[in-house]
Amino acid sequence: MAKILPLGGDVDWPEDEGVLGVVGVAPWATIEFLRAFYALVPATKDWHFPRVITDTNTKLPSRGRYFQLGERDPSPYIAENIRELADLGATVIVLPCNTAHLLYDRWAVNAAVPVPNIVEETVALAHHEQAKLVTPFTSTSLADFDLYGAVIEKQGMACHRLSPEDQSLVSQLLEEVKVHSVVGGANLERLDRLCSKLRLSGVDTILLGCTELTSLMPRFAKHGLKVFDSNQALAGSAFRLVMGKQSQTTSHTTPSALSA
CATH class of the missing domain: 3.40.50.1860 (Rossmann fold)
Incomplete structure (x- = not known):
């Protein structure tokens, strides 16, 4: 060099x-x-x-x-x-x-x-900002292994894990960004419905545990959710x-x- x-x-x-x-x-x-x-x-x-x-x-x-x-x-x-x-x-x-x-x-x-370590850094950020009930949006592999959930709970916060149906939506969002760099209108509407459901469940914080999801940060904030991006x-x-x-x-x- x-x-x-x-x-x-x-x-x-x-x-x-x-x-x-x-x-x-x-x-x-x-x-x-x-x-x-x-x-x-x-x-x-x-x-x-x-x-x-x-x-x-x-x-x-x-x-x-x-x-x-x-x-x-x-x-x-x-x-x-x-x-x-x-x-x-x-x-x-x-x-x-x-x-x-x-x-x-x-x-x-x-x-x-x-x-x-991107996972530890993201969870630490949410912990520092006093997150209470946290939902990670991750790839299917990360969800299957529950890596974020384990680190979230180790930090003393509660984790609200996505249902298989909701995880399927996250996977579709990721694929859209990988291919087109943006998320289309239909899936954005589904994301809005999911955010409303999470708020009703008491979720206050979203962790974007996939680096393709950065552009969606304002969408979560619109629903009154704190959002921390792994990137x-x-x-x-x-x-x-x-x-x-x-x-x-x-x-x-x-x-x-x-x-x-």
Whole structure:
């Protein structure tokens, strides 16, 4: 990696500023993560942003197909990507994919640099904001293994799990975003009905446990639900690690949680 030191004067940045590495497994989710990360940087010039090395590697074996169909384990390939990014100079590495974190211990345990856990960061954010009854919106694989539910309850909050019918809707939302980058009107109407039902059940907080769902945050807020996005939670953790003490600088963005 080219080592470019600050010149001083106008063209300057902290000499101990880190480099972020991103293992991107889905294009739109990776773009949304980068948008969330860059939005946290109080930059007025291009060189104020930290260096980011992104490998949008859509050829990594499917996490969902591994769990649902028993196909190839993506863990060794993710671990290899992490090593490559570290060799290129990344000092912090993230994987903006919630489902892959079912295998976190396989690909992050021997990493040479910090690798924040997206599930733990998202739940911690909700806990910090005093969430009470939480519903995670996740992939089918994550729902089957109840990873979010376990971490939510470990943090002392209550978890309201989706029914199979409601989980099916979430899966359809994810597929729409993967293919079209947006959710169509029919499924948005179904989502509105689901939000109303969750509110009646006492749910106060939604966790977007899939990085394809970021664009739906205002939809939940419209129903008076707090919503915490895993992409933004991971971006916040990466920002703090990359910028160090610089992370205390005031951001020019909206916070991770939206509420009516």
